[in-house]
Every structure is written in C-alpha cells, then in structure tokens.
Amino acid sequence: MKIQLTQDSYGKSAVRVAKITRHSDYHEFKEVHVAIQLEGDFESVYTEGDNSKVLPTDTMKNTIFGLAKDHPLHTIEDFGLFLADYFLKNNPQVAKVTLDLTQIRWDRMTLNGTPHPYSYVGGGNEKATANVQGTRHETQLQSGIRDLRILKTTHSGFENYIVDQFTTLPPAADRILATELEAVWYYNATNGHDFQKIREKIREDLLAAFAAHHSRSVQHTLHAMGEAVLKNTLAVSEISMKMPNLHYLPVNMTPWGLTNNNEIFVASGDAYGYITGTLKREAI
Secondary structure (H helix, E strand, O other), X not given: OOOOOOXXXXXXXXXXXXXXXXXXXXXXXXXXXXXXXXXXXXHHHHHHOOOOOOOOHHHHHHHHHHHHHHOOOOOHHHHXXXXXXXXXXXXXXXXXXXXXXXXXXXXXXXXXXXXXXXXXXXXXXXXXXXXXXEEOOXXXXXXXXXXXXXXXXXXXXXXOOOOOOOOOOOOEOOOOEEEEEEEEEEEOOOOOOOXXXXXXXXXXXXXXXXXXXXXXXXXXXXXHHHHHHHHHOOOEEEEEEEEEEOOEEEOOOHHHOOOOOOOOEEEOOOOOEEEEEEEEOOOO
C-alpha cells in the first residue's frame, strides 16, 4: 500500500511586532501580529526526517522582526507584500508564502484638543487585517476589518417573514440593529494603491451606509453596505462580510405594572443570527 503526503505547510504564528517611529515632533506607534506559512519542496522533511530544506520557524520570526526595523510599516498590506517577496527570493525551496497580518488599533491621545506627541489609548476591539498569498507567478492580496461593533437604535425592523408552528418571534417595525462586523475586500491589482487611504474610505462608506439605510433585515443592510463600497472604490473588485445579529430584546415590564416604550432592553447572550454575504462587481 502506497501512502502519499497530499498537503503540507509549516510556519510561525503570533509574531507580535511593535514599532516606534520617532519623528522630530511626535512618535508613531504600530502593533502588528503576523502569522506565516510556507509551502514547497518539503516532502522529504515529513517522509525522511531530512531537515536540509527547512527554514526554522524561529528564523521566520526573527526575519519578520529584522525586516520590520527598516520597513516604514505604513500599512500592513505593504509590509505583507514585502515579507512575501523576501521569503520567496531567499528560499528557492519555497513555492508559496501565506501571511495573515492583524493591526491592533492604537489611537493617539487628544488632550485639551491637541494630539499628544507620544501617548496613545487603545482603540477598542477593532482590528485591521490583511492576507497575502505569494508565489513566483502571482500575488493575491485581501484587506479587511474585524471586530468592529456597530449599532443603531432605530430605522431597523424585521417583519413579513415565514411563520409556522415553531415561530415565536414577534414582528418588529422598530428595533435595535447591532452587529460585530467583519469585512474582507479584494483588489483588482496589488500595486499602485494607497492602502491606508482605501481602508479609511471603505470604513467610512461601510459606517455611512449602515447608519443611513432603513433596514428590513440584517441581510438587507449588508447588501447596502457592500454596494456602497463597490460603487465608491473602483480599486476593489469584491467584498465579503460577516454580520452576526447581536440581539437587544425589549424587557417585558407588564408584570411590574410598567410600560416599556421601546426604551429598556436586555443584551441577549443567547443564540444569535449569523449573516454573511459577498458582493462582486460585474465585469464590463
């Protein structure tokens, strides 16, 4: 009986890079977490225990730190493309490099209306993300946002759905809409872009569409948000979103002789809806 190794990769995860760039009048602080995986001519490593083609994962970690020293680290996209190119050029046994990059949000403190030169405050759970997959023939890049909690208190409802013997959910013409958004977008090309400017524009359009849209469902609003991104940013060809429906349920106050005029809610920790969708611009 012949047994084949049909897939293999190895790498390093949770490489946490923090960098200070010292300008003359302020310090710029960035924190980026990197995970790297290599694929290529590694079968003999698995089948024969031959490590002669192995770049140690500890070396990968050190390389990421070393390259971060001289790279401006303006965006995680540029840094990820730079890392993929380096590992491919310096390791002929490697056929593919996959990098997942996550930027932890740190916002400069504003004190008395003035940005502080070297003090920061955590920007919540929101994270910027990027994924780079590089080979010697092509490079694919996607960017994203994760753990962005957004909520609006009105202009959202859910009615006219299927009702059967198991339905207990009452229709709502006016409800809280809350989610923890994860969005990933794909570029037409990996070069010639100001990734930071594009990210800021996409984030702004996602939030503006969420706020302005009169929602009939989470699905309805997801589509409006994705549509706004594709209409306004031609460098992006496709966007995928995940939008869990974080339930805020009106509290029944009638047993206490009180009327709840859509004012008091319980933040439910029970099962929640999970909505996903991908929008793609049609080729002309």
